[in-house]
Each structure stands twice: as C-alpha cells, then as structure tokens.
Amino acid sequence: MGEVAMKMNVRKQIFKYILLDVVGAWISWIVLYTFRKVYWEHSLPQDVWNVGLEDPNFVYGLIAIPIFWVIVYFLLGHYKDVFRRHRLKEFTDVFIATFLGTLVLFFFILLDDVLPDYRAYYSSFSILFICHYVGTLTLRLLVTSRTVKRMKNGEWGFPTLMVGGNAKALSLFEEIHASNNLSGYRFVGFVRINGKDNLLEEHIPLLGQIDAIPGLIQKHKVREVIIAVESSDHKHLQEVLNQLLDFDVDISIIPDTFDLLSGGVKMTGIYGVPLVRIRRELMPAWQMSVKRLMDVVLSLLAIVILSPIYIAIAVAVRFSSEGPIFYTQERIGIHGKPFHILKFRTMFVNSEINGPQLSSNEDMRITRVGKFLRKTRLDEIPQFFHVVVGEMSLVGPRPERAFYIEQIKIQAPHVKKLLRVRPGITSWGQVKYGYAEDVGQMIQRLKYDILYLENMSLAMDIKILFYTIVTVLRGSGK
Numbered sequence: 001m002g003e004v005a006m007k008m009n010v011r012k013q014i015f016k017y018i019l020l021d022v023v024g025a026w027i028s029w030i031v032l033y034t035f036r037k038v039y040w041e042h043s044l045p046q047d048v049w050n051v052g053l054e055d056p057n058f059v060y061g062l063i064a065i066p067i068f069w070v071i072v073y074f075l076l077g078h079y080k081d082v083f084r085r086h087r088l089k090e091f092t093d094v095f096i097a098t099f100l101g102t103l104v105l106f107f108f109i110l111l112d113d114v115l116p117d118y119r120a121y122y123s124s125f126s127i128l129f130i131c132h133y134v135g136t137l138t139l140r141l142l143v144t145s146r147t148v149k150r151m152k153n154g155e156w157g158f159p160t161l162m163v164g165g166n167a168k169a170l171s172l173f174e175e176i177h178a179s180n181n182l183s184g185y186r187f188v189g190f191v192r193i194n195g196k197d198n199l200l201e202e203h204i205p206l207l208g209q210i211d212a213i214p215g216l217i218q219k220h221k222v223r224e225v226i227i228a229v230e231s232s233d234h235k236h237l238q239e240v241l242n243q244l245l246d247f248d249v250d251i252s253i254i255p256d257t258f259d260l261l262s263g264g265v266k267m268t269g270i271y272g273v274p275l276v277r278i279r280r281e282l283m284p285a286w287q288m289s290v291k292r293l294m295d296v297v298l299s300l301l302a303i304v305i306l307s308p309i310y311i312a313i314a315v316a317v318r319f320s321s322e323g324p325i326f327y328t329q330e331r332i333g334i335h336g337k338p339f340h341i342l343k344f345r346t347m348f349v350n351s352e353i354n355g356p357q358l359s360s361n362e363d364m365r366i367t368r369v370g371k372f373l374r375k376t377r378l379d380e381i382p383q384f385f386h387v388v389v390g391e392m393s394l395v396g397p398r399p400e401r402a403f404y405i406e407q408i409k410i411q412a413p414h415v416k417k418l419l420r421v422r423p424g425i426t427s428w429g430q431v432k433y434g435y436a437e438d439v440g441q442m443i444q445r446l447k448y449d450i451l452y453l454e455n456m457s458l459a460m461d462i463k464i465l466f467y468t469i470v471t472v473l474r475g476s477g478k
Contacts, residue, residue: 009083009156010082010083013082013083013143013147014079014082016143017073017078017079017082017140017143018070018079020136020139020140020142020143021066021069021070021073021136021139021140022066022069022070023135023139024069024132024135024136024139024140025065025066025068025069025070025132025136026062026065026066027131027132027135028128028131028132028135028136029061029062029065031127031131032124032127032128032131033058033061035123035124035127036124039123065105068101068104068105069101069132069136072097072100072101072104073097074289075286075289075290075293076093076096076097076100076285076286076289077284077285077286077288077289078093078097080285082147083147083151083156083158083184084184085144085147086144086148087141087144087145087148090137090140090141090144091137094133094136094137094140095133098129098132098133098136099129101132102125102128102129102132105128106121106124106125106128151183151184152183154186156184157184157185157186158184158185158186158223158224158250159186159188159220159221159222159223159224160185160186160187160188160222160223160224160225160226161187161188161189161190161191161207161213161216161217161220161222161224161225161226162187162189162190162191162200162204162225162226162228163190163191163193163210163213163225163226163227163228163229163240164190164191164192164193164197164227164228164229165190165191165192165193165197165198165199165200165201165206166193166197166199166228167199168228168229168254169190169197169199169200169226169228170199170200170203172226172228172254173187173200173203173204174203184224185224185226187203187204188204188205188207188216188220188222189204189205189206189207189216189220190204190205190206190207191206191207191208191209191210191212191213191216192206192208192209192210193210193229193236193240194236195209210236210239210240210243211243213225213240213243213244214243214246214247217244217247217249222247222249223249223250224249224250224252225244225249225250225251225252226252226253226275227240227251227252227253227254228253228254229253229254241278242413242414242416245414245416245417245419245420246335246336246416246419247335248335250277251277251278252275252276252277252278253275253276253278254275254276282420282421282453282456283456283457283458287457287458290458291393291458291461292393294394294458294461295387295388295393295394296387296388298394299384299385299387299388299394300384300388302381302384303384303385303388306381306384309378309381310381310382313344313373313378313381314344316369317344317345317367317369317370317373320367320368320369320370321348321349321367322349323345323348323349324345324349325344325345326342326343326344326345326382327342327343327344327345327346327347328340328341328342328343329341329343329401330401330402331399331400331401331423332399332400332401332402332405332419332423333391333392333399333419333422333423334419334420334421334422334423335419335420336419338402339386339391339399341383341386341392341399342382342383342385342386343379343380343382343383344373344378344379344381344382345367345370345379346366346367346369346370346371346373346374346379347363347365347366347367347370348365348367351365356401356403356404374435376471376472377426377468377471377472378472380425380426381425383425384425386425387425390422391422392422392423392424392425393421393422393423393424393425394424394425394426394461394465395424395425395426395427395452395460395461395464395465396421396422396423396424396427396452397418397421397423397424397427397429397449397452397453398423398424398426398427398429398430398449399423400442404439404442407439408439408442408443408446411439411443412443412446414446414450415446417450417453418446418449418450418453420453421453421456426464426465426468427448427449427452427464428448428449428451428452428460428464429445429446429447429448429449429452430445430468431448431464431467431468431471432445432448433445433448452464
C-alpha cells in the first residue's frame, strides 16, 4: 500500500468507525426512549415514533447524543491507529467508553427526568449501557474483523524494516510467512547489525548497516521496525534505539533483550513468536487528548486576557531600543520538524552577528526591558499562538536550535527523546533550572526534561504550570 493510498485508507477507516458509532448511538437512544415511553409512561409501541418526532428532547437527542459519543471516543483515542485495532481491544475499549459515557449522560440528562420511582433511573441506566455497548460493539466488529483479515492476508500492511539478519531474524521472518498471518508487516528489507549476518538476504533485500536506518525510514516511509539482536550484539542495541527516537515508528524487539530496555513495554505475539512492543505513548490516549484540549482552551483564554499586556510590552520593546518588536528564530519541534519560534525581542539587533551564542545573567546584549521580560518569562507569551496551531504545548521540553542539539548529542545522545513530544512554553527543566548559559548547563537542564518525559501526566503539567505562574509573579526567573 503506497503512502497516499495508506493515508486515504486511514481517513476512510476513521470515517467508517465514526459512521457506525453514530448509528450505534442512534440505536441506543431510540431504544431507551421507546423503553421509557412504553414501560414507564404506558404509551403504545406503534405510537412512540410519532410522539418522539413531536418531542423536541428526542429530536435534539438524535443530534446531540451521537456527537457526544464521537467526542468520547476521540478523547479516549479510538480513532488513533485505526489499522492496529483488534477484536479483543474493541471488547475492552468500547466497554470502558460506554460505561464512562453512560455515567455522564445519566447525571447530566437522565437524572433531570421525572420518573415514577428510583428503579426507573437504574433501569434507564442499564438499558442505555447495554444497548449502546452491544450495538456499538457489534457494528465496530464488522469493520475491525475485516481489517484484521486484510492485515493477516497481506492485502493491507505497513512498510516494515528488520534490524538484524541473523538466525533469530530469519526464524521470525519464516514463521510469520509460514503461518499465513502477516499481521500488517510488509517487509521492505533488512539492515545488518554486525556487518556479517546475511541470512535474510534470500528473502528480502539487504539495505545496509545500522547507520543507514534514518535514511531508510524516510526513503521507504517505514512504519514498523523489528529488532532481532543476538546476545553478542547487545552493545549495538542502544545505538539502534537512539537512531529510532527521531521517528514516529512502532518498534518491536525479540524478548531476550527485554532486560536491556527501560520504560513501558507491551507484549504481542505472532503465532507463538512473541515480540516486545516498545511503548511509544508517554501518556494514555485520553490524557493526551485532554492535554491538547487544555492547551488550546487555556492558550486562547491567555491571548484574550493578556491582550493589554501584549500591547504594553510591544510599546516598551519598541521604545527600549531600535529594532522589531518580535524576534523569530528557528527551533526544532516534535519529530525533529523545524519551526520559527516567536518571542518579544529582549536583545539589541544583530546580537548574534558572529553566530549562535547563549545568553548569561550579565549579558550586555540584553536590553533593560529585556532583562525584566526574561525574569518574568513574559518574553515567551507570544508562543501561545504556537500552541493554538499545534507547534507547541503549554508544558513540554523547551525547543532548542539544531546547532545546540548537535552539540548536546555528543555528550548526551538521549536528547533525541525530547523530540517525541511537542516542545513547551514552560518545562520542568525551565522551572527548576532556568535559562542555560552554556552546553554544560543545557545538559544539566536536560535531566529535568527527561524526568518529565518519564513521568508525563496531566497532574505533572498542572504542577509545572503552577510553579511557572509563581515564577512570573515573583519575577524570579533565571
């Protein structure tokens, strides 16, 4: 499946799920309405539909309820990685979503109804939950089962790169094909780890050594990487993982190297050949959705509320020294994608005429107004616009220039991990350490940012935002 075709199929697949979720929501709402009219209000079944069409609450429900359920599924990540959904996952995911959604509808809608006694509320909740779960699950399984079948027979698949050409890699490859269950793997080739293992060459092309991995991922649009490492080659494992951190790919590894990995992993199996799936998600899908929603809402509110401050700072910067009000600079964002960050100018014009240079507390290039803006972090507030368009987040590692990232990599290759998330206006490293004055201090600050990545949560974000507000109010920023 080509890249364009894959994207089109992803959109079609998402549309199918949304359409069926809407139908499932309609079914459960109609059944609930019918049950309540017939059982509690003693209406005749044949009259319910005519009565319903004249009832604005029923009609509004047909519009609003499906929208509500689609939002719930979106926030819980059901429309993400739609080709990797499977039937067991549908059973559990739809159950959780249905229970949470039914609770919300019960407390915000059903409790407002006047019913004969408390049993009516319990029965309404049960009917809505059972009908929605069974109806939605049944419809979803139609799509998911067909998708699983197409993945197994190789009709659909993700470009896959095998890292390693040893006996383990060969055994895994042969077992996948012998089982007639390709599981979405479409091998584009393999790379050697130690420069001598070529056992896979009879089956798939040899594409080079491990240093060729970044170029191969871009060239072949690789979505899956399977790492097959012999015990004697464990020393190369971290090198391979460091190269993969720059890319949005799913990584699986043969289990006997599990003890060398840190972080969450997920076991998967291919007909008796288990693989360790290295978890990409740093936060649960629903928390990532809430984080993004919080980013957009709070940023829009900040832009509106702080508009007088924007104007005051703009005037102060304009009259503090010659030059533009705003300053832009290329920074590296999520997955290594560059963007131009926007800040209020705090330095004199042409302060980096001799090349990139970090600032310090006594930096003569900083204007008088600039020193105040830096201490209060107010020079960063134009970045709320970056958050709204999706280039940044409220909380995340501060974006760096490519020039300094390359220098940091020499001593701390794990800096690449920061590129797995959107950079932030504020960060744990910024709160605890402040602005860095040299590469050494940047590496020290990196420890806090890595700690944030390992403990990402909404609670952590709220805590960092709180400390950032305290820093702004105190003007105690470094």
